[in-house]
Amino acid sequence: MLMPNAQNTTTMLSVRGLTKSYGGTIHALRGIDMEVKKGEFLVILGPSGAGKSTLLRCLNRLVEPTEGQIFHNDVQITGNRRNLRAVRRDFGMVFQQFNLVRRLSVLTNVLTGRLAYRSSWRSLFYNFPQEDKRIAIECLARVNMDHKAFQRADTLSGGEQQRVAIARALAQQPTVILADEPVASLDPKIARQVLTYLREVAHELGITVLCNLHQVEYTREYAERIVGMSKGRIVFDGTGAELTDDVIHRIYYRDPDEETAEEK
Amino acid sequence: MSLDVQRQTQSLLDELAARQRWHFHHILIVALIIAFLVWCANGVDLRPRETFSAVPVIADYFGRMWPPKWSFFSEIWKPAIETLYVALWGNVLATIVGVPLGLLAASHVSSSRIVRSSAMGILNVFRSISELIWAILFVAAVGLGPFPGALALGMNYGGILGRLYAEAIENVDKGPIEAMEATGASKLQVIMFAIIPQVLPQFVSYNLYWFEVGVRSATVLGMVGAGGIGFELITAIRLFEWREVGLILLFILAMVTVIDLASTYIRSRMY
Numbered sequence: 001m002l003m004p005n006a007q008n009t010t011t012m013l014s015v016r017g018l019t020k021s022y023g024g025t026i027h028a029l030r031g032i033d034m035e036v037k038k039g040e041f042l043v044i045l046g047p048s049g050a051g052k053s054t055l056l057r058c059l060n061r062l063v064e065p066t067e068g069q070i071f072h073n074d075v076q077i078t079g080n081r082r083n084l085r086a087v088r089r090d091f092g093m094v095f096q097q098f099n100l101v102r103r104l105s106v107l108t109n110v111l112t113g114r115l116a117y118r119s120s121w122r123s124l125f126y127n128f129p130q131e132d133k134r135i136a137i138e139c140l141a142r143v144n145m146d147h148k149a150f151q152r153a154d155t156l157s158g159g160e161q162q163r164v165a166i167a168r169a170l171a172q173q174p175t176v177i178l179a180d181e182p183v184a185s186l187d188p189k190i191a192r193q194v195l196t197y198l199r200e201v202a203h204e205l206g207i208t209v210l211c212n213l214h215q216v217e218y219t220r221e222y223a224e225r226i227v228g229m230s231k232g233r234i235v236f237d238g239t240g241a242e243l244t245d246d247v248i249h250r251i252y253y254r255d256p257d258e259e260t261a262e263e264k
Numbered sequence: 265m266s267l268d269v270q271r272q273t274q275s276l277l278d279e280l281a282a283r284q285r286w287h288f289h290h291i292l293i294v295a296l297i298i299a300f301l302v303w304c305a306n307g308v309d310l311r312p313r314e315t316f317s318a319v320p321v322i323a324d325y326f327g328r329m330w331p332p333k334w335s336f337f338s339e340i341w342k343p344a345i346e347t348l349y350v351a352l353w354g355n356v357l358a359t360i361v362g363v364p365l366g367l368l369a370a371s372h373v374s375s376s377r378i379v380r381s382s383a384m385g386i387l388n389v390f391r392s393i394s395e396l397i398w399a400i401l402f403v404a405a406v407g408l409g410p411f412p413g414a415l416a417l418g419m420n421y422g423g424i425l426g427r428l429y430a431e432a433i434e435n436v437d438k439g440p441i442e443a444m445e446a447t448g449a450s451k452l453q454v455i456m457f458a459i460i461p462q463v464l465p466q467f468v469s470y471n472l473y474w475f476e477v478g479v480r481s482a483t484v485l486g487m488v489g490a491g492g493i494g495f496e497l498i499t500a501i502r503l504f505e506w507r508e509v510g511l512i513l514l515f516i517l518a519m520v521t522v523i524d525l526a527s528t529y530i531r532s533r534m535y
Contacts, residue, residue, distance in 0.1 A: 060446055088448035099439035103461045112457050116448030123453045165443075172447055 011074070012038045012176060012208040013059065018068030020054050020232075028054040030232040032068070038175075041202040041209045043219045045236075045243075046229035047252050052212040055229070056178040059210070060091040073175065089116035092169025092207075094198075096181040098161040102154035106145060106164050109153050110136040113171030132171075139167040143197055159190035166197055170205075177201060179211040183218065195222045216248055231255070329510025336508045337515075340496050344515055347492035350410045350485065351478035354417025355471055361390065361422025363467075366429030372441060373433065373455060384430070390423025395481055399490040410491025413482060421474050428470045429463070436462040465534045472527040479523055483516050 013036040020029040028051045036042055044052045057063035059070060061077070061084060070078045077087045092113070100109045114132040115123060122128075128136075140146040143163040153161060162182060169177050179198055183191035195211075199222055202209040213219050219226055220240050228236030228243075228251040236247050367373045368383035395416045402412030440458040449457065486494020493512060500508040 062442060062446055085448040085450065088446055091446070093443065093446035095439065095443060097439050099443035101440045101444075101458055101461050102437075103464070104457070108457075112444060112449065112453075113447050115444070115450070115453045115457065120450045120452040123450075123456050126456065168443075168447070178446075 010038045012036050012040070012072070013210075014071040014074075015059075016069045016071075018055070018058060018070065019066050020051075020058060020063060021066050027232050029058070029065070032232075032234060034227060034234060034237070036176075036208055036210065038208055039202055039206040040225060041199050041223065042211065042225050042227060043223035044210060044212045044227045044229055045214070045216065045219045045223075045251060046212075047214060049231075050229040050251075051232040052214075052229055053180050056093075056180050056210060056212060059176070059178060060088050060093060062093075085116050089172055090175050092172045092174035092177040094162070094165050094169050094177060094179040094182045096184045098158070098165045100153040100161055100164060100168075102152070104153060105150050106153055106156070107133075107136055107140065107149040109164055110140055110167045110171050113139070113168040116172065135173070136167070136171050139170040140164070142170060142201075143167050157190075158186050159193060162186065162190075162194050163197065166194070166201070170201065170207075174207060176208045176210065179209060181212050181214065184214070191218065192221075216243075219243070325506065326510075328506035329513070331507065332511035332514055333505070333507035334511065336511050340493060340512055340515060343486070343491075343493045343496050344519060346410050347482045347486070347494070348479065348519070350413040350417065350482040350490070350492050351475055353414040354421060354478050354482065355475045357414060357418025358421035358425050358474065359471060361418055362387075362425035362429055365422070366426040366433065367455065369426065369430040370433035372436065372438070372459065373451075383426075387423045387426040387430075390419050391427065392423070393420065395420035395485065396488060399485045399488050403489045408489045408491075413485040413490030413492060416485060416490060417478050417481065421478060425470055425474060429467060432463045432466040432470075433459060468534060469531050472531055476520070476523055476527055479520055480516075 013034075015032050015034045018029055018032040019027070021027045030051075032051075032055060044055065046052050054063055058065045061081075065078060068078065069076055072087070072090065077083070101112070104112075108126075111128050111132060114128060114135065117132070118128070137146060137149065140149055143166050145160060145163050145167060148156065148160065153164065156164065165182075166177075177198070182198065183194050186194060195218060198209050198211060201207050211222075220243060223240050226236065226238060226240060226243055227234055228247065230251050235250055236243070238247075365383045365387050368379055369387060371380060374380050374383070398416035398419045399413055402415045406412050406415070436459055440462070441454055444454045444458040482492050483494050483497065486492040486496070487498040489495065493516065497509065497512050500506075500512060
């Protein structure tokens with residue numbers, strides 16, 4: 001299904017009226033509208049519980065949205081669950097807790113990014129084609145982790161694990177990377193390193209990166225565009241320069257429901 | 265300040281004393297438990313005096329077993345090895361039965377409640393019928409020998425291992441599962457890459473332990489004609505060849521000890 005007005009060819013993601021509620025009482029997302037361009041490095045900023053995580057998980061349908069539409073490259077990806085694997089393959093994901101399989105080698109972890117390209121039966125034998133191995137090693141090299149390819153994932157430090165997780169996402173050859181609080185469990189130095197890798201990915205490979213953060217400091221440093229979320233709504237959309245103290249106050253402390261009432 | 269700390273410490277001590285005090289309902293619960301045990305003792309026809317008079321009789325039997333009839337060894341080493349085969353293949357069959365049913369019974373793998381509870385139900389049936397009963401059934405079905413013994417262990421231990429596998433799967437770290445799903449991996453791929461690597465050491469450990477148990481158990485299966493050393497054992501008992509019984513028991517003890525040590529060693533080297 002084509003998007004009604006698809007004149008902007010560089011739009012990667014388009015979200016329309018996205019809501020997610022649990023049991024009709026808890027509203028995690030209350031109508032999200034946004035457009036994200038190809039190769040954009042977008043930070044979604046907001047306090048815990050603002051719905052950032054739910055938003056990212058709706059995009060690759062780890063969470064099924066209650067209402068609304070998502071267009072990816074002008075193709076609607078909501079509704080139909082048949083192409084789910086193909087959709088998810090296009091969205092790499094990076095997690096706060098890295099979520100590597102700790103007992104598998106670094107390289108095997110990166111190879112799992114190739115699974116959606118291969119048949120299930122082949123996976124019964126933990127077998128990957130030569131091409132996948134080459135892709136995986138290249139992705140590891142991009143995050144400078146190729147020297148630890150054969151170590152078990154649980155022997156790595158947190159920062160190293162997150163770099164491997166980025167390599168796993170890259171191995172999917174995605175058009176979008178969703179990073180859910182990727183630096184929340186890392187120290188500042190390592191956190192900056194990881195964010196730098198993510199920004200490089202956007203600039204050099206033209207991959208759209210949506211990165212959830214709760215730290216204003218990193219957001220100011222890295223974001224080109226910032227979307228501020230509060231209580232399931234977007235309350236700010238602008239550049240780092242426009243992220244004033246007042247805006248931050250609005251994202252973190254003010255109730256968006258009261259605010260819309262005030263404006264009216 | 266220090267007075268404050270003292271007062272607070274005192275109040276905590278008081279609370280501790282209050283918590284440790286015996287209350288009426290504590291006494292009631294203990295009394296009920298004792299009453300229940302006494303009532304059950306009636307049920308098992310407990311006769312303490314006769315327990316003591318049994319000691320010399322048992323001791324007498326063990327006395328007759330000594331010294332073991334070493335020459336009998338040439339007769340029993342073959343059935344003893346057969347017992348190991350039964351335990352080993354019983355374990356392999358149990359794994360073949362247990363892994364698929366265990367996966368289906370775990371909520372991370374099967375989202376359908378009907379599938380989960382039917383898998384659990386089958387495991388319950390397999391488990392609740394003891395290996396001895398299974399052995400009698402299989403001897404009737406496929407004839408005498410070690411094969412029905414292995415099948416019997418396969419069914420009973422399949423039920424036990426399947427349940428243990430399912431619990432191990434329920435307890436894995438869910439993060440990697442979500443990560444694998446997010447890459448677009450299929451259900452089977454998620455199982456192979458996110459679940460199996462996490463549970464494998466536990467699975468191996470369970471299998472080793474139930475192999476140990478299986479060796480002990482397989483020594484009995486022969487009594488119902490399902491192969492192994494049990495047949496020699498029951499024959500020797502029936503013929504009152506106590507010194508032969510002595511050798512068999514000694515041999516079983518040695519076998520089980522060696523396997524216990526080996527499997528404990530292997531399990532300590534895992535993870």
